[in-house]
Amino acid sequence: MTQPTPLARKAAPSAALLGQRMLSLVGDKLMATEALFRRELSSDVPFIADAGRYISEGGGKRVRPALLLLCARLLGHDSAEEVTYAAVVEFIHSATLIHDDIIDLAPLRRGRPTAQTLWGNHKTVLLGDWIYTKAMQLALEHGRVEVIRRLCAATLAMTEGELLVLDRLGAPDLSRDEYYQIIDRKTALLFAAACSIPSLIEPVRPEAGAALERFGRQLGLCFQVVDDLLDFTARESDLGKPVLSDLREGKLTLPLLLLLPRVPAGDRTKVETVLADRAFERVAAEEILELVAREGTLAEAESLAEAHAEAARRELASPLPGQVPTGGTNVR
Secondary structure, three states: OOOOOHHHHHHHHHHHHHHHHHHHHOHHHHHHHHHHHHHHOOOOOHHHHHHHHHHHHOOOOOHHHHHHHHHHHHOOOOOHHHHHHHHHHHHHHHHHHHHHHHHHOOOEEOOEEOHHHHHOHHHHHHHHHHHHHHHHHHHHHHOOHHHHHHHHHHHHHHHHHHHHHHHOOOOOOOOHHHHHHHHHHHHHHHHHHHHHHHHHOOOOOHHHHHHHHHHHHHHHHHHHHHHHHHHHHOOHHHHOOOOOHHHHOOOOOHHHHHHHHHOOHHHHHHHHHHHHHOOOOOOOHHHHHHHHHHHOHHHHHHHHHHHHHHHHHHHOOOOOOOOOOOOOOOOO
16 A cells, blocks of 8 residues: 655644634534434435434534634634535535535445445435435525635536546546646535525625635645545545545556656556446456555645645734734734
8 A cells, every 4th residue: 555655644643633722713613513414314205314314323424514614713703604615615515525426436435335225226316316406495495695606616616527527537648737627626615605694694704705615625626635635545444434545446546646657658558447347347456556656646746736735824824804803813
């Protein structure tokens, strides 16, 4: 198995501590968000009730709700409204995962059987539709049209991103620009929406919202590049799915996009064979892992992720317009 890069090993403990510190700032709001998420996943339709309970018990990092709540705290908000929006973005994210798992025929999510594995595609497609609609219904409770507009734009972009993936599935000539178009739509724009939505809560702060949107977008790009790296470097027990799942599903991610132009034809053929087979039958996963280790493209992709993280940090390097002092808790 390919090992984490030196930078990843060095950064992991400090990043974990910083993450815990930041999450502690909104711990009570995260608990309220989780309670609302679970409550709103209920229905008098037995299948929705059962599936909703299964999804809510499946856990997850809740990154998007946490970011929304942290940005709300940065702007001095302390009400139930930001909790509602935090639950909404998690609803949207959950619906996206459900539909993605159907498209990818994924048997596992976070180490548990996916919804379509348990209930079949027909019911699960409708469950994803129900969760999307529930998200918008919940967001309407506070009557802020601009919030709905922003959430709809992010949701449309995610659907477009998935269509771009399907159009180029298995394509060995996927370009780096196409890759970034995909991850921007599928991941970064929902991050951007989550971070900027608190600026739409009264008193509205459009200047702060623009900076928070740029912050969220760069953070979302960083998040997705790192997530793609984990497909090469993490253990299956940590991922909750087999390593190199993206390649097995016909998707080229950044480490391989950086690799393909610089290796001999025989090595490119190995990657193309897996893309065509959708399986590691004629080529072993270890051969692909050896290629990226030999060419150093994991470290290169990690450097690009760090560049996005630094771009995000720069957006918060100075106090935002209308920012409430937080006792030195800004990200630096």
